[in-house]
Amino acid sequence: MHWLLIVALGFAVGILVGIMGIGGGIIVVPALVHLFGMDQRLAQGTSIFIILPPLGIGALSVYWKKREVDLRAGILCALGMFIGGYFGGEIAVKMNSERLGSLFGLFLMLSAVLLWRRKHFADPGAKNA
Amino acid sequence: MPDFSSSRVAVFATSCVVGVASGLFGIGGGVLLVPLLVLIHHYEQHRAQGTSLIALCFPTGLLAFIAYYRAHAVSVPTGLLIIPGVFFGGILGGRLAVNLSAARLRRVVAVILFILGAWQFVTPLVRSTAHAAR
Numbered sequence: 068m069h070w071l072l073i074v075a076l077g078f079a080v081g082i083l084v085g086i087m088g089i090g091g092g093i094i095v096v097p098a099l100v101h102l103f104g105m106d107q108r109l110a111q112g113t114s115i116f117i118i119l120p121p122l123g124i125g126a127l128s129v130y131w132k133k134r135e136v137d138l139r140a141g142i143l144c145a146l147g148m149f150i151g152g153y154f155g156g157e158i159a160v161k162m163n164s165e166r167l168g169s170l171f172g173l174f175l176m177l178s179a180v181l182l183w184r185r186k187h188f189a190d191p192g193a194k195n196a
Numbered sequence: 197m198p199d200f201s202s203s204r205v206a207v208f209a210t211s212c213v214v215g216v217a218s219g220l221f222g223i224g225g226g227v228l229l230v231p232l233l234v235l236i237h238h239y240e241q242h243r244a245q246g247t248s249l250i251a252l253c254f255p256t257g258l259l260a261f262i263a264y265y266r267a268h269a270v271s272v273p274t275g276l277l278i279i280p281g282v283f284f285g286g287i288l289g290g291r292l293a294v295n296l297s298a299a300r301l302r303r304v305v306a307v308i309l310f311i312l313g314a315w316q317f318v319t320p321l322v323r324s325t326a327h328a329a330r
Contacts, residue, residue, distance in 0.1 A: 070277055077278035081285020086293045087302045088245060090252075091282050092223030094305075097312045099274070109271055111222025112264030116275040118224045119261060121253040122283055126290070130246030137243060140233075141250025143204055144211035148225055148256040151215020156263030159220045165320045174221050175313025181231045183306040 076102065088126075092118055093178055096171065107168040111159060207237055211251065219260030224252055 076098055084091045092114040099110035121127075130136050159167060210232050218225035226248045233244035255261075264270050 073274055073277040074281050077281020078285040078288075079281070080278070081282035081287075082289035082292065083285075083305065084282060085286040085289020085291075086296060086298050087289075087305065089302075089305075090224035090226040092221070093227050093309070095278065095282075096222055097309070097316070100316075101312065105271070105274075106269075108264070108267070108269040112261070112267070112269035113271045113275045113278075114222040115219070115257045115261045115264055116270050116272065117278050117282065118252075118257055119255045120279065121255075122279075122286065123226075123249045123252050125287070127246070127249040127253060130242065130249055133242070133246075135240075135242040136246035136250055137239070138250060140204065140207050141247045142254075143208045144214070144229060144247065144251035145254040145256050147208045147211025148215035148218055148229075148251060149254070149259060151212040151217075152219035152257050153215075153259035153263065155216040155219020155221070156260030157219075158216075159222070159260075160263050160267035160269060165323075169317050169320050171221050172313045172315070172317030172319075174217065175309050175316065177313075178227050179306040179310035179313060181227065182309065183303055184231075 073103075084122075087182075089182065090118070091122070093175070097175065100168070107164040107171065108159065108162075111167070111171070115156075207233075210236060215256065218257060219263070222260075222264070225256070226252055 076095075080091050080094050080098065083089070083094055095114045095117060096107075096110045099105040099113060100107055105113070127136070162170075211229065214225045214229045214232065217223070217228055226245075229248045229251065230241075230244045233239040233247060234241055239247065261270070
């Protein structure tokens with residue numbers, strides 16, 4: 068795996084994140100699996116590592132200025148996702164990679180439908196949902 | 197009577213479910229949280245996205261990350277190489293959104309994701325039936 072290609076992949080993913088307001092993980096995982104031949108579980112673990120830092124903070128400031136933020140609900144959601152994430156992670160590492168890949172496939176299809184159906188679209192400056 | 201659909205408890209319960217998906221699939225969860233806030237809790241789209249961004253400011257995936265890390269299922273060097281690209285690419289993407297038809301691009305990506313998903317879902321099944329037929 069050439070490191071330059073990986074940097075380029077990150078850049079390409081970032082562009083899509085910025086334009087479409089979707090999280091990077093949903094694109095990073097299939098890219099690592101299909102373009103770099105990475106094992107499904109390893110790709111998912113690497114993806115969750117990537118999104119630990121608050122990469123969406125720039126976008127958040129845009130929403131904040133427009134008062135389009137429910138702070139309390141957001142903090143509650145963070146807490147819920149923190150707890151839920153533990154169980155999800157524990158389930159994932161116990162599954163074999165092939166079955167996990169299948170399940171991820173189902174999830175990708177669901178996300179694709181959600182992405183397709185979204186009616187409204189964020190302002191150009193307001194990105195990264 | 198309080199409207200349960202928009203109560204804090206219901207939002208919290210939703211986010212727990214999103215968290216399981218986040219840990220299970222190694223993703224941020226915004227792709228699921230935003231539509232659920234809109235569809236179940238009747239948030240306006242922008243408010244849902246802004247609220248999702250608040251949630252994602254915290255390292256919500258930390259516990260999931262630890263689970264993966266313990267199972268040796270994290271490639272730290274690859275991750276470190278990807279992070280700066282996503283950050284700077286995101287800025288460029290935000291600027292490009294002004295000139296591009298983002299809605300159309302979103303649909304193109306949705307189709308690609310759907311095909312990838314279907315492929316990924318079907319491949320192990322095909323493999324196992326081929327194996328069973330032998």
